[in-house]
Structure formats: C-alpha cells, structure tokens
Amino acid sequence: MIMSREDISLKMSQRLITVADMLRSDGEVLRAADVGCDHGYVSIYLVQRKIASSVIAMDVRKGPLSAADANIAECGLKNSISTRLSDGVKELKKGEANAIVIAGMGGKLMERLIDEGNLYDLGIRRAVFQPQSDYEEFRQFIRDKGYLITDERVVYEDGKYYFPMKVDIVDSSFDSKNVFDKTLETLFSDSGDIDKDLMVRICNRYGECNLVRKEPLLVPYLDHGKEVLESILKSLDDSHTGRRKEIMEELSDISFAQKILNR
Structure with missing residues (x-):
C-alpha cells in the first residue's frame, strides 16, 4: 500500500503517539534518534508535529529499516529523516542528536542498549523509554544511572498496560538522588x-x-x-x-x- 502524505498518526497506535508526544520540549525543536524504529512511524510523527527538526531512524534489522525508508520517502521527509543500521546507539555519532526514543523492547534489552552507549557523552539530554517488561527493575536502573524520571504515563491498549517514561539525561554533577x-x-x-x-x-x-x-x-x-x-x-x-x-x-x-x- 502506498502511503500518502497524510497525518501519520492515523496509522499509529495510541501507545506510539503517547511515546512520541512525551518527547516534546517546551519551545525547543529537537534533533532526535529513534532507536528500534521499526516502520518509522514515530520518526515521521516527530517531524510532522514539529517535535523534532530531524530524526535518525535506527534499527538493527535491515527489513524494518527498508520499510521505514519507504514510509519516509512516501511522506516526503527524506530531507529530515535519515535511516541507519545500528545495534542500539552504536552507530550514533556525538552531537548528532540531543533526544532519543527507545520503545517497544523488553526492559532488560533496553538496559543493555542504554549501558552500551554513554547517552550524555553523545549529547543526549532528553529521552522517552517505553519498556515492554521488567518495569520495576527498569525504573531502578534509570535511577542507578543517575538519570531523572520527570514524567510517566499509563497506556491501556489491546488488553495490556504500557508505561512510557520521560527521562532527563543528566551528568554526575546533577543530584538526581536528592x-x-x-x-x-x-x-x-x-x-x-x-x-x-x-x-x-x-x-x-x-x-x-x-x-x-x-x-x-x-x-x-x-x-x-x-x-x-x-x-x-x-x-x-x-x-x-x-x-x-x-x-x-x-x-x-x-x-x-x-x-x-x-x-
């Protein structure tokens, strides 16, 4: 099916819309990385809604990345959204993005991806994480990293509850524990x-x-x-x-x- 340049939200679940909206920053248009981008809908939404001026849509699998490429092209956003084959943030370069979305993965996998890349050193300052499991452990993991959970939502969809979290990526000088x-x-x-x-x-x-x-x-x-x-x-x-x-x-x-x- 050829995708028109209509509002991509018409093709998105409420979970994904919530995840993307939570990245919004007051008065600031972000440069985002969408890790595990799958079909690229979140990346497209971020640009269409002017939450981000540019997005790097990243996935470890070639198939979903190819589908994301096609969707981005059909929406006329190839100048604003690029795709990149990457395991987590391994292929993200310092200063390319100041915000990140990682959603729809198991909590332990997300912990590994976050641990393998120093988000603060990469220039990331804002994140939305939406683990599919291990919520209790994941929240503690975020605190142990010294990051600050600033907002959270509950989404009920298809008989399951989801917990997207908005997180400030701060350095060790910030007393998030206090x-x-x-x-x-x-x-x-x-x-x-x-x-x-x-x-x-x-x-x-x-x-x-x-x-x-x-x-x-x-x-x-x-x-x-x-x-x-x-x-x-x-x-x-x-x-x-x-x-x-x-x-x-x-x-x-x-x-x-x-x-x-x-x-």
Whole structure:
C-alpha cells in the first residue's frame, strides 16, 4: 500500500503517539534518534508535529529499516529523516542528536542498549523509554544511572498496560538522588514511619510520577493486579511459603499505592 502524505498518526497506535508526544520540549525543536524504529512511524510523527527538526531512524534489522525508508520517502521527509543500521546507539555519532526514543523492547534489552552507549557523552539530554517488561527493575536502573524520571504515563491498549517514561539525561554533577528523595517525602508524608526501601519499591513498581499525578489508569491497573494476586494466593498451599510471602508483599504495596491515589 502506498502511503500518502497524510497525518501519520492515523496509522499509529495510541501507545506510539503517547511515546512520541512525551518527547516534546517546551519551545525547543529537537534533533532526535529513534532507536528500534521499526516502520518509522514515530520518526515521521516527530517531524510532522514539529517535535523534532530531524530524526535518525535506527534499527538493527535491515527489513524494518527498508520499510521505514519507504514510509519516509512516501511522506516526503527524506530531507529530515535519515535511516541507519545500528545495534542500539552504536552507530550514533556525538552531537548528532540531543533526544532519543527507545520503545517497544523488553526492559532488560533496553538496559543493555542504554549501558552500551554513554547517552550524555553523545549529547543526549532528553529521552522517552517505553519498556515492554521488567518495569520495576527498569525504573531502578534509570535511577542507578543517575538519570531523572520527570514524567510517566499509563497506556491501556489491546488488553495490556504500557508505561512510557520521560527521562532527563543528566551528568554526575546533577543530584538526581536528592530530587527523588524529595518526591518520596511528598508521596509518603502522611504514611507514618515507613521504611525507605518500601517507598522505593512502591515507586519502582508503579512509577512515582504516576503516583504524584494520580494517573487515572493506574486505578484499574492496581485493581486488576490485586484481583490476579488474590486468585493466585487462593491456589497456593502451605508448601509455597516463599511465593505466598511475595504475593502478600505485593498486595501490601498495592494497598499503599491505592491509599496515595485516594487521598
């Protein structure tokens, strides 16, 4: 099918539209890298909506990159969007982009790609990451890198919840830990004397930005999680001590998160 130069959003899922929109910077038109670009829709959207003046659409596979090339050409954007075969950001050169999108991959794979390229040294200052799995571990990974999660959304699509995150890529001189600690103080100020490890675990599981903003879709996400865990708990006998303990811990965390959303 030949793609016209119509608004590419008509061909995009709400997840991808949300990911692309989250990269938007107040008053600044970005130069972006779209890692794992697949069909190139996000790259095209970024330019069509003037979120980015230029995009390097990157993918490790030749097939999707060829499809992205064709879509970019059909939309008349070859002067603004280039394609590049690359495993993660390995082929991205310093100063070519100041923003990056990595979406639709497993969390552990995304961690590897981020670890293999020093985003700050490459000139990246803003990112949107949307892992498909391992959300809890991924949020902690971002904090351990010294980066700052500044926004997060919940998208429900085709029976699954997605958690795109907007991240500031800062250097070691920026005290991102202090910013996060202040967020913890705000979130848990009326929760009594609770352990900091518990606060961090709850934020890792559900996203501190979602909790601060009282993201509406976090409510059904927590309700569904509680229902599933309670069902599993009923099926376990006393021999599953470790698993029962894990489930009880997560149910307690859900209860804490619900209290934050309801206050």
